Amino acid sequence: MKMNVNFRRLFPTIIIGLLVLIIAACGNNDSSPETENEEGTGNKEVTLDSAMGEVTIPANAEKILAPYHEDALVALGVTPVAKWAIGQSVQNYLEEDLKDVPPIEWNVPVEQALSHEPDLIILQNNMDSYEGSFEDYNKIAPTYLMTEETVKDWRKQIETFGTILGKEEEAKKLLSDYEAKVEEARSQLEEALGDETAAVIWAAGNQFYLFEQDRHSAEVLYSELGVKQPALVQELGAADAASWNPISVEKLSELDADHVFLLALEGEQGIQTLEDSAVWQSTPAAKNGNVHIINDPSNWTNKGLIASQKTIEDVLNAVGK
Structure with missing residues (x-):
């Protein structure tokens, strides 16, 4: 990544500030996702709790946008339509899987989100770090706002994303395999x-x-x-x-x-x-x-x-x- 000297000196501070903003952007809804779909698969609509109440996830959503939470998508074998970025800086540890995925700026500009034509958007529960409102994104595609608990706990993200994507069994195995790795x-x-x-x-x-x-x-x-x-x-x-x-x-x-x-x-x-x-x-x-x-x-x-x-x-x- 090429940058002038002054920007390079400022860049780490910018990164730290934005990371703090992202982590701090959590509301007060602790609801856990509960599927109301009989089979819980991606072949049918799934209704589950979110920070905005119950949300119905469309069947067979494939073009998914989940800025800053691509880790859970990649773990479940799903490639997002765009990846979180700050200018040219991305989450490097995911680049083996996402090197060909176009970036979307960290504050998710509405026009950028629209240009990727997602059929499902997944965002954090607090909207303060985003350029648009929930209504702006929901007009582009059905938008799911994670609960505070899910934002803070990556295991909950795996479980929730597994429910959304009809990959519940894959999610369970990922978590089980991880616990074995830890031990x-x-x-x-x-x-x-x-x-x-x-x-x-x-x-x-x-x-x-x-x-x-x-x-x-x-x-x-x-x-x-x-x-x-x-x-x-x-x-x-x-x-x-x-x-x-x-x-x-x-x-x-x-x-x-x-x-x-x-x-x-x-x-x-x-x-x-x-x-x-x-x-x-x-x-x-x-x-x-x-x-x-x-x-x-x-x-x-x-x-x-x-x-x-x-x-x-x-x-x-x-x-x-």
Whole structure:
């Protein structure tokens, strides 16, 4: 991706701000989807709960638009008509499957949505991050607004999308296979790490973001894989979805993690900053050569089935034995 120097410096901040906006754009409807279709297949209409009440999903919907939630579609074997993007930036970890899919801007401009001629649109429950209104999108195609619970829980997304697409059995198998993957990985990491701790830091430009215990992929690392948290991460507590502030290199001197997963694009300025910092080089992970650089942060800064699977693979490749 080509960009001038000034924009490149600003770009990580733009990305972070938009990610925070997307995560924070959640309402208060906790309804769970309930199908009223006898067979629950894509061959018939399916009526289920949404953030706008009951919605009838058309039979055999094929041209589906679900910006920022393509992870669930791809996992279920469905290629969307367009993929979420910020300019030329996309969710890189999905590009193996979506490289030929055209982008749609992150705020889903109504004219762009119309141009892709979807026959089903799936959006988040809160409309604040979108250019159009629910009525605007619903005029283009039947529009399903996920409940807050579904937005926050990727497992619920798999289940809900499975119901919408008539792929309930596929959804169940995906979740079952994932749990088996987690158990196997957890066992390997118990042997490889024991009581050693690990932290996740995102270097965006020359700023550093320490992941709280439940921020994006950190939830996979700590809650699912059972990796121990260093004291500084424990002190942070739960993530605030509405904000995420950078941490100074001086504060990172307090990070007593045995391992650090450093998320940074190749050539990112922050990598050199840490290498040149005596403060950073004095931390346990740096002194022992246990700073594991991950050059594709995209799956680590998202939540989804595929994102979680790739995060597990990154962890095992870095520290698994």
